[in-house]
Amino acid sequence: MNNVCLCVGKYAKNPFYVKLSDIYLYSMEELCYYFLERVHLLDESVISSELVEWIRNECELGELADELELCVRKRVSASVFVTTILERTGMYDESTVKRVERILKEQASLTTAQRYKKRAEYLYGQGRFRQALAIYSELLDYLPESDIEQRAQLYYNMASIYAMDFAYAEAAEIYRQSYLLSPARQTRLSLILAKKMSLSDYAFGSFQRENPGWEEDFARAEELAGEAADKWSASREKGLTEEISGLRTDGKRSDYDRRMGELIGQLKKDYRRQTME
Numbered sequence: 001m002n003n004v005c006l007c008v009g010k011y012a013k014n015p016f017y018v019k020l021s022d023i024y025l026y027s028m029e030e031l032c033y034y035f036l037e038r039v040h041l042l043d044e045s046v047i048s049s050e051l052v053e054w055i056r057n058e059c060e061l062g063e064l065a066d067e068l069e070l071c072v073r074k075r076v077s078a079s080v081f082v083t084t085i086l087e088r089t090g091m092y093d094e095s096t097v098k099r100v101e102r103i104l105k106e107q108a109s110l111t112t113a114q115r116y117k118k119r120a121e122y123l124y125g126q127g128r129f130r131q132a133l134a135i136y137s138e139l140l141d142y143l144p145e146s147d148i149e150q151r152a153q154l155y156y157n158m159a160s161i162y163a164m165d166f167a168y169a170e171a172a173e174i175y176r177q178s179y180l181l182s183p184a185r186q187t188r189l190s191l192i193l194a195k196k197m198s199l200s201d202y203a204f205g206s207f208q209r210e211n212p213g214w215e216e217d218f219a220r221a222e223e224l225a226g227e228a229a230d231k232w233s234a235s236r237e238k239g240l241t242e243e244i245s246g247l248r249t250d251g252k253r254s255d256y257d258r259r260m261g262e263l264i265g266q267l268k269k270d271y272r273r274q275t276m277e
Contacts, residue, residue, distance in 0.1 A: 008089045009059035016054045020045075020119065022128065028059050032091040035082050039103050041122055043115055047072055047081045064088050079104035113142040113150075120157075129161045136161075152182035159190065168198035188214065192221040 008028045015024035016031070021038060025031050035042065049072055056065030064085070071081050083101045086092055092100075107115070116139040123132040136158045143151050155178035162171035172194035179187045192214065195207050208218055247256035 008091070009055070009061040009064075012054070012058035014054075014058055016051060016058070020122070022126075028055070028061070028085075028089050029091060032086055032089055035086065036092065036096070036100065039100050040107070041119060042078055042082060042104060043107065044078050046078050047076070077104070077108060079108065111142075113139055116142065124157070124161075129164060133158055133161045148181050152178045152184075152187070155181065156187055156190070159194070163190070163194055163197075168194045172198055185217065189217050189221060189224075192217055193224060196221060196225060 012026045015026045017024055018034065020041060021034070023034070025034060035046075049069070052065050052068045052072060055061050055068065067084060067088070068081065071084060079101050082104060083097055086097045086100060110118075116135055120132045120135040120139065123129075123135065136154050140151065140154055143154070145151075155174050159171045159174035159178060162168075162174060172191060175187055175191040175194055179191055196204055199207060208214075211218075244256060244259045247253075247259060
Protein backbone atom coordinates (compact mmCIF):
# COMPACT_ATOMS: atom_id res chain seq x y z
CA MET A 1 0.00 0.00 0.00
CA ASN A 2 1.39 3.41 -1.00
CA ASN A 3 1.05 6.90 0.49
CA VAL A 4 0.41 5.70 4.04
CA CYS A 5 1.03 8.19 6.87
CA LEU A 6 1.51 7.11 10.45
CA CYS A 7 -0.92 8.72 12.85
CA VAL A 8 0.37 11.22 15.39
CA GLY A 9 -1.60 11.71 18.58
CA LYS A 10 -5.22 10.80 19.19
CA TYR A 11 -8.17 11.21 16.87
CA ALA A 12 -10.13 14.15 18.29
CA LYS A 13 -13.59 13.61 19.72
CA ASN A 14 -14.18 17.35 19.39
CA PRO A 15 -12.87 18.75 16.10
CA PHE A 16 -11.06 22.02 15.62
CA TYR A 17 -13.11 24.45 13.55
CA VAL A 18 -11.31 26.61 10.98
CA LYS A 19 -13.52 29.64 10.35
CA LEU A 20 -11.84 30.82 7.17
CA SER A 21 -12.29 27.53 5.32
CA ASP A 22 -15.46 26.43 7.14
CA ILE A 23 -14.06 22.98 7.88
CA TYR A 24 -13.58 20.75 10.92
CA LEU A 25 -10.28 19.02 11.62
CA TYR A 26 -10.16 15.78 13.60
CA SER A 27 -6.47 14.88 13.67
CA MET A 28 -2.94 16.24 13.40
CA GLU A 29 -2.72 14.67 9.96
CA GLU A 30 -5.71 16.71 8.81
CA LEU A 31 -4.22 19.85 10.38
CA CYS A 32 -0.91 19.36 8.58
CA TYR A 33 -2.67 18.66 5.30
CA TYR A 34 -4.72 21.83 5.79
CA PHE A 35 -1.52 23.85 6.32
CA LEU A 36 0.00 22.42 3.17
CA GLU A 37 -3.06 22.91 0.96
CA ARG A 38 -3.96 26.37 2.29
CA VAL A 39 -0.45 27.72 2.83
CA HIS A 40 -1.12 30.81 0.70
CA LEU A 41 -3.93 31.83 3.07
CA LEU A 42 -2.10 31.39 6.36
CA ASP A 43 -1.11 34.42 8.40
CA GLU A 44 -0.53 35.30 12.07
CA SER A 45 -4.13 34.39 12.89
CA VAL A 46 -3.10 30.73 12.75
CA ILE A 47 -1.14 31.24 15.97
CA SER A 48 -3.82 30.70 18.58
CA SER A 49 -4.11 29.41 22.12
CA GLU A 50 -7.30 27.61 21.04
CA LEU A 51 -5.37 25.51 18.55
CA VAL A 52 -2.68 24.75 21.12
CA GLU A 53 -5.26 23.59 23.66
CA TRP A 54 -6.95 21.45 21.03
CA ILE A 55 -3.62 19.76 20.29
CA ARG A 56 -3.07 19.25 24.02
CA ASN A 57 -6.52 18.04 25.07
CA GLU A 58 -7.97 16.40 21.98
CA CYS A 59 -4.86 15.02 20.28
CA GLU A 60 -3.11 14.41 23.61
CA LEU A 61 0.23 15.78 22.44
CA GLY A 62 1.36 17.53 25.58
CA GLU A 63 5.00 18.09 24.66
CA LEU A 64 4.13 19.64 21.33
CA ALA A 65 1.46 21.78 22.98
CA ASP A 66 4.02 23.03 25.54
CA GLU A 67 6.37 24.02 22.73
CA LEU A 68 3.60 25.75 20.81
CA GLU A 69 2.37 27.53 23.93
CA LEU A 70 5.83 29.03 24.25
CA CYS A 71 5.59 30.11 20.60
CA VAL A 72 2.32 31.89 21.35
CA ARG A 73 3.80 33.71 24.34
CA LYS A 74 6.85 34.77 22.33
CA ARG A 75 4.61 35.91 19.46
CA VAL A 76 6.63 34.08 16.85
CA SER A 77 5.89 34.34 13.16
CA ALA A 78 3.40 32.13 11.36
CA SER A 79 6.28 30.41 9.57
CA VAL A 80 7.87 29.34 12.88
CA PHE A 81 4.57 28.19 14.37
CA VAL A 82 3.47 26.15 11.35
CA THR A 83 6.84 24.60 10.59
CA THR A 84 7.19 23.58 14.25
CA ILE A 85 3.99 21.54 13.89
CA LEU A 86 5.04 20.08 10.55
CA GLU A 87 8.49 19.10 11.82
CA ARG A 88 7.25 17.51 15.06
CA THR A 89 4.55 15.43 13.34
CA GLY A 90 6.91 14.20 10.62
CA MET A 91 4.13 14.15 8.03
CA TYR A 92 6.25 15.67 5.24
CA ASP A 93 9.85 15.56 4.17
CA GLU A 94 12.33 18.35 4.82
CA SER A 95 12.05 19.90 1.36
CA THR A 96 8.26 20.24 1.71
CA VAL A 97 8.57 21.84 5.15
CA LYS A 98 11.18 24.25 3.82
CA ARG A 99 8.89 25.19 0.94
CA VAL A 100 6.06 25.97 3.35
CA GLU A 101 8.44 28.02 5.50
CA ARG A 102 9.63 30.01 2.48
CA ILE A 103 6.08 30.79 1.32
CA LEU A 104 5.02 31.92 4.79
CA LYS A 105 8.07 34.18 5.13
CA GLU A 106 7.29 35.75 1.75
CA GLN A 107 3.68 36.29 2.75
CA ALA A 108 4.77 38.04 5.95
CA SER A 109 5.96 40.93 3.78
CA LEU A 110 2.49 41.45 2.28
CA THR A 111 0.56 44.52 3.29
CA THR A 112 -2.67 44.25 5.22
CA ALA A 113 -4.56 45.12 2.04
CA GLN A 114 -2.83 42.35 0.09
CA ARG A 115 -3.60 39.77 2.77
CA TYR A 116 -7.24 40.86 2.90
CA LYS A 117 -7.45 40.61 -0.88
CA LYS A 118 -6.11 37.05 -0.88
CA ARG A 119 -8.60 36.03 1.78
CA ALA A 120 -11.53 37.64 0.01
CA GLU A 121 -10.58 35.99 -3.29
CA TYR A 122 -10.42 32.62 -1.55
CA LEU A 123 -13.86 33.05 0.02
CA TYR A 124 -15.28 34.24 -3.29
CA GLY A 125 -13.88 31.19 -5.02
CA GLN A 126 -15.46 28.96 -2.36
CA GLY A 127 -18.87 30.47 -3.01
CA ARG A 128 -19.01 32.17 0.38
CA PHE A 129 -19.98 35.46 -1.18
CA ARG A 130 -21.32 37.36 1.84
CA GLN A 131 -18.14 36.73 3.78
CA ALA A 132 -16.09 37.88 0.81
CA LEU A 133 -18.28 40.98 0.58
CA ALA A 134 -17.58 41.83 4.23
CA ILE A 135 -13.83 41.59 3.65
CA TYR A 136 -14.00 43.64 0.44
CA SER A 137 -15.82 46.34 2.43
CA GLU A 138 -13.12 46.35 5.10
CA LEU A 139 -10.41 46.34 2.47
CA LEU A 140 -11.67 49.64 1.10
CA ASP A 141 -10.62 51.24 4.39
CA TYR A 142 -7.02 50.10 3.86
CA LEU A 143 -6.65 51.18 0.24
CA PRO A 144 -5.60 54.81 -0.27
CA GLU A 145 -7.88 57.01 -2.36
CA SER A 146 -5.04 57.35 -4.87
CA ASP A 147 -5.11 53.61 -5.63
CA ILE A 148 -7.84 54.08 -8.21
CA GLU A 149 -7.55 50.83 -10.15
CA GLN A 150 -7.56 48.64 -7.03
CA ARG A 151 -10.53 50.48 -5.58
CA ALA A 152 -12.40 50.20 -8.88
CA GLN A 153 -11.78 46.45 -8.93
CA LEU A 154 -13.00 46.10 -5.35
CA TYR A 155 -16.21 47.97 -6.14
CA TYR A 156 -16.68 45.76 -9.20
CA ASN A 157 -16.26 42.58 -7.14
CA MET A 158 -18.66 43.84 -4.48
CA ALA A 159 -21.27 44.78 -7.08
CA SER A 160 -20.98 41.34 -8.69
CA ILE A 161 -21.76 39.70 -5.35
CA TYR A 162 -24.87 41.86 -4.93
CA ALA A 163 -25.92 40.95 -8.47
CA MET A 164 -25.55 37.23 -7.76
CA ASP A 165 -27.79 37.77 -4.75
CA PHE A 166 -30.42 39.44 -6.99
CA ALA A 167 -29.87 42.80 -5.27
CA TYR A 168 -29.67 44.54 -8.62
CA ALA A 169 -30.35 48.09 -7.43
CA GLU A 170 -27.45 47.90 -4.96
CA ALA A 171 -25.28 46.25 -7.60
CA ALA A 172 -26.02 49.02 -10.11
CA GLU A 173 -24.98 51.73 -7.66
CA ILE A 174 -21.70 50.02 -6.82
CA TYR A 175 -20.96 49.27 -10.47
CA ARG A 176 -21.47 53.00 -11.05
CA GLN A 177 -18.88 53.81 -8.37
CA SER A 178 -16.45 51.41 -10.01
CA TYR A 179 -17.11 52.92 -13.44
CA LEU A 180 -16.55 56.46 -12.21
CA LEU A 181 -13.10 55.42 -10.99
CA SER A 182 -12.15 53.33 -14.01
CA PRO A 183 -14.50 53.49 -17.04
CA ALA A 184 -13.89 49.96 -18.32
CA ARG A 185 -16.34 48.58 -20.88
CA GLN A 186 -17.04 45.42 -18.86
CA THR A 187 -18.02 47.55 -15.88
CA ARG A 188 -20.28 49.69 -18.08
CA LEU A 189 -21.94 46.58 -19.47
CA SER A 190 -22.47 45.17 -15.98
CA LEU A 191 -23.95 48.50 -14.89
CA ILE A 192 -26.41 48.41 -17.80
CA LEU A 193 -27.47 44.84 -16.99
CA ALA A 194 -27.98 45.68 -13.31
CA LYS A 195 -30.07 48.70 -14.28
CA LYS A 196 -32.12 46.60 -16.69
CA MET A 197 -32.90 44.11 -13.93
CA SER A 198 -33.72 46.72 -11.28
CA LEU A 199 -35.65 49.39 -13.20
CA SER A 200 -39.09 49.47 -14.80
CA ASP A 201 -39.17 49.55 -18.60
CA TYR A 202 -39.94 53.27 -18.50
CA ALA A 203 -37.11 54.07 -16.07
CA PHE A 204 -34.67 51.92 -18.03
CA GLY A 205 -35.68 53.74 -21.22
CA SER A 206 -34.89 57.05 -19.50
CA PHE A 207 -31.52 55.67 -18.38
CA GLN A 208 -30.83 54.63 -21.97
CA ARG A 209 -31.66 58.08 -23.31
CA GLU A 210 -29.38 59.67 -20.70
CA ASN A 211 -26.41 57.74 -22.13
CA PRO A 212 -26.61 58.15 -25.93
CA GLY A 213 -22.98 57.08 -26.45
CA TRP A 214 -23.56 53.57 -25.11
CA GLU A 215 -25.67 52.17 -27.96
CA GLU A 216 -23.44 49.16 -28.61
CA ASP A 217 -23.38 48.27 -24.93
CA PHE A 218 -27.15 48.51 -24.59
CA ALA A 219 -27.50 46.20 -27.60
CA ARG A 220 -25.01 43.75 -26.11
CA ALA A 221 -26.86 43.85 -22.79
CA GLU A 222 -30.06 42.85 -24.57
CA GLU A 223 -28.24 39.90 -26.16
CA LEU A 224 -26.84 38.77 -22.81
CA ALA A 225 -30.23 39.09 -21.14
CA GLY A 226 -31.75 36.92 -23.87
CA GLU A 227 -28.99 34.33 -23.50
CA ALA A 228 -29.53 34.25 -19.72
CA ALA A 229 -33.26 33.71 -20.23
CA ASP A 230 -32.59 30.83 -22.62
CA LYS A 231 -30.08 29.32 -20.22
CA TRP A 232 -32.60 29.50 -17.37
CA SER A 233 -35.28 27.87 -19.51
CA ALA A 234 -32.97 24.92 -20.14
CA SER A 235 -31.59 24.75 -16.61
CA ARG A 236 -31.99 21.98 -14.08
CA GLU A 237 -33.17 24.53 -11.51
CA LYS A 238 -36.11 25.63 -13.67
CA GLY A 239 -37.03 22.02 -14.28
CA LEU A 240 -36.91 21.36 -10.56
CA THR A 241 -39.19 24.28 -9.69
CA GLU A 242 -41.67 23.27 -12.37
CA GLU A 243 -41.59 19.67 -11.14
CA ILE A 244 -42.30 20.72 -7.55
CA SER A 245 -45.00 23.13 -8.64
CA GLY A 246 -46.57 20.36 -10.71
CA LEU A 247 -46.90 18.15 -7.63
CA ARG A 248 -49.08 20.79 -6.01
CA THR A 249 -51.15 21.29 -9.16
CA ASP A 250 -51.75 17.54 -9.34
CA GLY A 251 -52.91 17.46 -5.74
CA LYS A 252 -49.92 15.45 -4.49
CA ARG A 253 -49.66 17.54 -1.36
CA SER A 254 -47.46 15.22 0.70
CA ASP A 255 -44.92 14.87 -2.12
CA TYR A 256 -45.03 18.62 -2.69
CA ASP A 257 -44.41 19.37 1.01
CA ARG A 258 -41.53 16.90 1.15
CA ARG A 259 -39.77 18.22 -1.95
CA MET A 260 -40.34 21.83 -0.96
CA GLY A 261 -38.97 21.10 2.51
CA GLU A 262 -35.84 19.56 0.99
CA LEU A 263 -35.35 22.56 -1.29
CA ILE A 264 -35.82 25.09 1.51
CA GLY A 265 -33.49 23.10 3.74
CA GLN A 266 -30.75 23.21 1.10
CA LEU A 267 -31.26 26.94 0.57
CA LYS A 268 -30.97 27.53 4.32
CA LYS A 269 -27.80 25.46 4.43
CA ASP A 270 -26.29 27.45 1.57
CA TYR A 271 -27.26 30.72 3.24
CA ARG A 272 -25.69 29.71 6.58
CA ARG A 273 -22.53 28.67 4.77
CA GLN A 274 -22.27 32.05 3.06
CA THR A 275 -22.93 34.10 6.19
CA MET A 276 -20.99 32.07 8.77
CA GLU A 277 -18.28 34.14 10.39
